[in-house]
Amino acid sequence: MVGPSSSHTAGPARIGLMAGQLMKNRIKNVTIVFDPQGSFAAVNKDQWSDRGFVAGLLGWGPDNRELNRALEEAAKQGISIELKIALLDEKHPNAVLLMLEDETGEIIILKAISLGGGMVQITEVKSFPVSISGDFFELLIFTHNLSKETLKKLQIEIGEMLSGFEISSVVMNGEVGLINIKTSNEVDHQVLCVINNIEGITGTRLVSPVLPVLSKRD
Known part of the structure; x- marks a missing residue:
C-alpha cells in the first residue's frame, strides 16, 4: 500500500477503481462529496484521500507508487476534479458520494464507504441500493x-x-x-x-x- 492510511488512502483508491469501471467512455468531470460530519472532510488531504479516489479513477491501485501524483495526472489528462462538502444520507464516518460524467455527457452517481483496513463497499449506484465490496x-x-x-x-x-x-x-x-x-x-x-x-x-x-x-x- 502507498500512502498513510488503509482507510483513507487504500480504501478510496479501491472505491475509485470500481467506480471508474462503471463508465463506458472516458471520464471528463468528477465531483467527490464528503459529509461535513465524516472523517474524509477533515483528513482527506493529509491522508491522501483525494488522491486515492482520483488514482483509482485513473486505474491506479493502492500499491501504485504514482498515487500521490493522481491529481496532477488527472489535470494533465483534462479531467476536472471538484471536491465538495455536503450532507450525505449515509451516516458511516467514511462515506463518500462520487458523481462521474464522461465525454458523452452520461452521468453516474454512486455512494460508497471505506470500512477500514482497505475494505470498501459501494452502497448505491444510480439511486439503486447495491452491496459491492470488490471481492467478486x-x-x-x-x-x-x-x-x-x-x-x-x-x-x-x-x-x-x-x-x-x-x-x-x-x-x-x-x-x-x-x-x-x-x-x-x-x-x-x-x-x-x-x-x-x-x-x-x-x-x-x-x-x-x-x-x-x-x-x-x-
Missing part, C-alpha cells in the same frame, strides 16, 4: 419494464453461460430496475452481448474485483 465480478443489469417472463429468461440465459453465480439483488424503482449478479468467474464479452439483446435490458456494467483474494460462489 459484479454484473449490473439495468432494466426498463422488465416482465417476470423476461427475468426468467435472463436467469436461464445466464445459467447457461456462467457458473458459480448468484443473483444478489433485483431492485425495481417504478419502471426501471437493477439486477446485481455476483460471480467468482470472469464474464466474457459475449455474455454481455447476449444479455444486452434481451428485451427490457437497457444496459450492463461489469465491475471486476479489486481485492487480492476473491470470494467464492458454489
Whole structure:
C-alpha cells in the first residue's frame, strides 16, 4: 500500500477503481462529496484521500507508487476534479458520494464507504441500493419494464453461460430496475452481448474485483 492510511488512502483508491469501471467512455468531470460530519472532510488531504479516489479513477491501485501524483495526472489528462462538502444520507464516518460524467455527457452517481483496513463497499449506484465490496465480478443489469417472463429468461440465459453465480439483488424503482449478479468467474464479452439483446435490458456494467483474494460462489 502507498500512502498513510488503509482507510483513507487504500480504501478510496479501491472505491475509485470500481467506480471508474462503471463508465463506458472516458471520464471528463468528477465531483467527490464528503459529509461535513465524516472523517474524509477533515483528513482527506493529509491522508491522501483525494488522491486515492482520483488514482483509482485513473486505474491506479493502492500499491501504485504514482498515487500521490493522481491529481496532477488527472489535470494533465483534462479531467476536472471538484471536491465538495455536503450532507450525505449515509451516516458511516467514511462515506463518500462520487458523481462521474464522461465525454458523452452520461452521468453516474454512486455512494460508497471505506470500512477500514482497505475494505470498501459501494452502497448505491444510480439511486439503486447495491452491496459491492470488490471481492467478486459484479454484473449490473439495468432494466426498463422488465416482465417476470423476461427475468426468467435472463436467469436461464445466464445459467447457461456462467457458473458459480448468484443473483444478489433485483431492485425495481417504478419502471426501471437493477439486477446485481455476483460471480467468482470472469464474464466474457459475449455474455454481455447476449444479455444486452434481451428485451427490457437497457444496459450492463461489469465491475471486476479489486481485492487480492476473491470470494467464492458454489
